[in-house]
Structure formats: structure tokens, C-alpha cells
Amino acid sequence: MPVCHPRNESKRWGARAIGGRTLVDMTNPLEASQPESAWDPRTLLVAGGRPAHGVDAAVNHPVTFTSTFHSQGVAAPGEKVYARFSNPTWDPFEEVLGQLEEAQLPALVFSSGMAAIVAALALVPAGGVLVMPRHSYNGSLSLSRELADAGRLEIRLVDIADTGEVIAALDGAAALWVESPTNPMLEVADLPALLAEAKKRGILSIVDNTFATPLLQRPLSLGADVVVHSVTKYLSGHSDVILGAVVTSDEKLHATVHGYRTLHGAIASPMDVFLALRGVRTLSVRLERSHTNSQILAQRLSEHRNVSGVRYPGLPDDPGHERAERQLGGYNFGSVIAFQAGERAADADKVISRLKLITGATSLGGVETLAERRARHASEPESIPENLIRLSVGIEAVEDLWNDLSDALNRI
Numbered sequence: 001m002p003v004c005h006p007r008n009e010s011k012r013w014g015a016r017a018i019g020g021r022t023l024v025d026m027t028n029p030l031e032a033s034q035p036e037s038a039w040d041p042r043t044l045l046v047a048g049g050r051p052a053h054g055v056d057a058a059v060n061h062p063v064t065f066t067s068t069f070h071s072q073g074v075a076a077p078g079e080k081v082y083a084r085f086s087n088p089t090w091d092p093f094e095e096v097l098g099q100l101e102e103a104q105l106p107a108l109v110f111s112s113g114m115a116a117i118v119a120a121l122a123l124v125p126a127g128g129v130l131v132m133p134r135h136s137y138n139g140s141l142s143l144s145r146e147l148a149d150a151g152r153l154e155i156r157l158v159d160i161a162d163t164g165e166v167i168a169a170l171d172g173a174a175a176l177w178v179e180s181p182t183n184p185m186l187e188v189a190d191l192p193a194l195l196a197e198a199k200k201r202g203i204l205s206i207v208d209n210t211f212a213t214p215l216l217q218r219p220l221s222l223g224a225d226v227v228v229h230s231v232t233k234y235l236s237g238h239s240d241v242i243l244g245a246v247v248t249s250d251e252k253l254h255a256t257v258h259g260y261r262t263l264h265g266a267i268a269s270p271m272d273v274f275l276a277l278r279g280v281r282t283l284s285v286r287l288e289r290s291h292t293n294s295q296i297l298a299q300r301l302s303e304h305r306n307v308s309g310v311r312y313p314g315l316p317d318d319p320g321h322e323r324a325e326r327q328l329g330g331y332n333f334g335s336v337i338a339f340q341a342g343e344r345a346a347d348a349d350k351v352i353s354r355l356k357l358i359t360g361a362t363s364l365g366g367v368e369t370l371a372e373r374r375a376r377h378a379s380e381p382e383s384i385p386e387n388l389i390r391l392s393v394g395i396e397a398v399e400d401l402w403n404d405l406s407d408a409l410n411r412i
């Protein structure tokens with residue numbers, strides 16, 4: 001059974017059995033010939049974390065609604081005990097996400113992406129210097145600033161696409177935070193170079209992999225110590241849950257994060273985790289369609305008279321294009337586009353208010369297309385242009401999306 005005991009015993013894949021089916025031991029080369037180990041990630045999305053095959057066996061694990069578990073005497077290692085420590089509904093999701101990220105251990109699910117980020121930042125040694133992108137997700141930036149104000153750590157903000165600048169900032173640092181592509185500027189970091197440098201210097205590296213998803217980018221395999229996710233976005237994919245996760249292959253870090261989750265209590269609702277796993281089943285088809293749509297929309301936006309500064313790594317002349325092509329698997333550049341509408345904030349607001357199909361809302365990664373003027377948030381970095389719209393492209397028919405968008409843009 002998975003890690004679930006308050007004393008934080010960590011176990012590797014080989015020891016885990018879900019629904020009676022023993023999973024592949026990713027650490028044991030002798031088991032490498034088992035069919036699961038050969039599964040393409042797109043198959044793993046669909047077939048991972050299922051109950052064992054058998055007559056009358058359910059195809060999905062049930063949702064377990066309980067706050068406590070039957071137990072007697074001294075708790076044995078691995079016993080569930082209490083639902084703040086563990087819930088069987090978390091297990092299949094944590095197993096699938098861990099395997100998708102090519103981790104040696106299951107993921108740890110949290111009640112939100114921010115709860116996962118809080119737990120990951122708690123790994124930074126007290127008083128240590130944290131190097132992070134100046135265009136990180138604004139929640140990560142605000143939280144780090146709060147921690148810095150409290151004297152918990154020091155922040156060094158960098159242009160994450162400028163490898164030389166980041167490496168110079170690593171001097172004397174305790175941790176490196178990477179987001180790539182960044183939210184909302186879509187800057188692409190040289191992940192292999194940055195993560196190798198952090199490893200060489202013994203600096204803790206944490207990657208927010210929300211935008212790329214593990215289908216396109218697996219930072220642990222490139223040397224990252226920890227990956228965090230806002231599961232709310234692409235992994236869940238339907239704008240109906242708030243959820244996060246931390247993933248690592250390091251037993252000690254895993255035990256620390258697990259202990260943090262248990263004590264700080266930002267645990268996920270079993271129903272939300274069930275919905276997230278249901279969303280994960282269709283991740284590959286959603287990403288394919290939303291990427292195809294994005295490629296077309298980004299191209300047309302870049303040719304529109306009322307649009308400037310389109311950022312989308314799939315555009316051949318985007319500054320991050322070549323890097324993204326190498327790092328994101330070469331065929332899918334994600335589904336977030338940033339562009340500037342007209343001249344002023346009011347122009348962008350006008351565009352969003354005129355959209356009929358596309359929803360004006362924050363968030364991203366769902367099946368429905370959302371648009372937001374990011375600078376409306378006071379917490380957004382000042383270098384984000386005030387008329388910048390972040391478009392999270394969904395899976396609708398692309399001509400309907402373009403008609404809606406171009407109608408609104410034509411009337412600036």
C-alpha cells in the first residue's frame with residue numbers, strides 16, 4: 001500500500017498494490033519486461049490506477065467517504081488510521097501522476113496548487129536564497145514575498161529564459177524555482193542546463209510543471225528534485241475542481257512533504273481527486289485538440305491589425321520556439337497564448353466584454369476557452385503589459401473561436 005502512515009515510511013513502486021494488482025517496480029530492471037513498463041504515457045493516462053481485471057470488477061475505484069479507518073492497538077506501518085493521513089481515493093491518482101512524471105514514488109495530492117507550492121517552499125532551508133522567475137505565477141510570487149518579509153527566505157528574481165543570468169544568480173543560493181513556460185508570458189527556460197547546474201551545486205530545484213503537463217515535459221528526468229502542479233488546470237481539465245500535487249523521487253523529500261501535508265492539513269477531498277483522475281483519462285486528446293486550435297489562433301492573432309506582442313512558443317519566430325521544440329517533445333507547444341489587444345487596458349477589457357463564446361474568466365487548462373486581462377490583478381508583476389490578454393485555448397471548433405475573437409478584436 002502507498003505511503004500513508006503518520007510516521008512517513010516511504011515505499012517504492014514495487015511494494016505497492018492497488019486493487020490487488022501489483023504495479024511495475026520502476027527501480028527493478030528485472031521487471032522491465034512487464035507490459036505496463038512499456039506503456040506509452042497516453043495509455044498510462046487511460047489504463048493506470050484501475051482496479052484489477054475480473055468478472056464483475058468495477059472499472060473505476062469507488063470514492064471513499066470516511067474520516068477514519070477501523071484499527072486496533074498500535075498502528076502498524078502503512079495502516080491508514082485517519083483520513084488526514086491517507087485516503088484510498090488518492091492512491092490511484094497519485095500513482096498515475098507519479099508514473100507520468102517518471103518519479104520513483106507516487107505523487108502527493110494537495111487541496112490546491114497553492115497548498116502544494118506552500119509545501120514545496122517549506123523545503124527551502126531557513127534563511128536560504130530562492131532564485132525564481134520574475135514572471136512566475138503571481139500566487140507563487142506573492143507567497144515568496146510574504147515568506148521573505150517574514151525573514152523565512154530571500155528571493156532573487158531572474159529572467160528565467162536568460163540562462164546566463166539564472167546561473168549567475170545561483171551563486172550562494174539554496175533553491176531554484178522554475179516555471180516553464182511561464183504564466184502568463186510564455187517564456188521558456190533552458191530546463192536541462194538550469195537543472196544540471198543546480199544539481200552540480202547541490203541546490204534544491206523545484207519546477208512548476210502546470211503549463212506543460214507531464215505529457216510534454218518531465219522535469220524529474222532532467223534532474224529536478226521536485227515538481228509541483230496546479231492539478232486544477234490541464235490534469236483535471238474541466239474547470240470543476242481546485243487541486244494540487246507535489247512529485248519527487250527523493251525518499252527523504254517525499255517523507256518531508258508527506259509529513260507536512262499531514263500536519264498542516266491541506267488535504268484533498270476524495271470527490272475532487274476522483275474528478276481529477278477522470279479528467280486525466282482524456283488529457284492526451286484534450287491537449288492534441290487544444291494545441292491544434294492554439295497554433296491556428298496564435299498565427300491568426302499575430303496577423304491581426306489590432307493585436308501586437310503575441311507570445312506562443314509554437315510560432316516559429318517566438319523567442320522560446322527552438323527551446324520549446326526540443327523540450328516539449330517537438331509537436332505540441334501547449335494551449336496558452338498571450339497577446340496585446342489594442343493600445344490600452346480599456347481596449348483589452350472591451351475585447352473580453354464582447355466575447356460571446358469565449359468566457360472572460362481567470363484560470364486555464366479546461367476544455368472551454370477562457371480569456372483574461374492579467375494586469376487586472378494587483379498582484380501581477382508590473383512588467384506584464386496592461387493590455388495583455390491570456391487566452392487559454394480549449395477544444396471547441398477553431399472557426400467558432402476565431403469568429404468570436406476576431407469579431408471582438410475588429411471593434412476595438
Ligand SMILES: *Cc1c(COP(=O)(O)O)cnc(C)c1O
Binds near residue numbers: 114179
Ligand atoms: C493556477 C496555477 C497555480 C495555483 O494553483 P491553484 O490550483 O489555483 O491553487 C500555480 N502555478 C501555476 C503555473 C498556475 O497556473
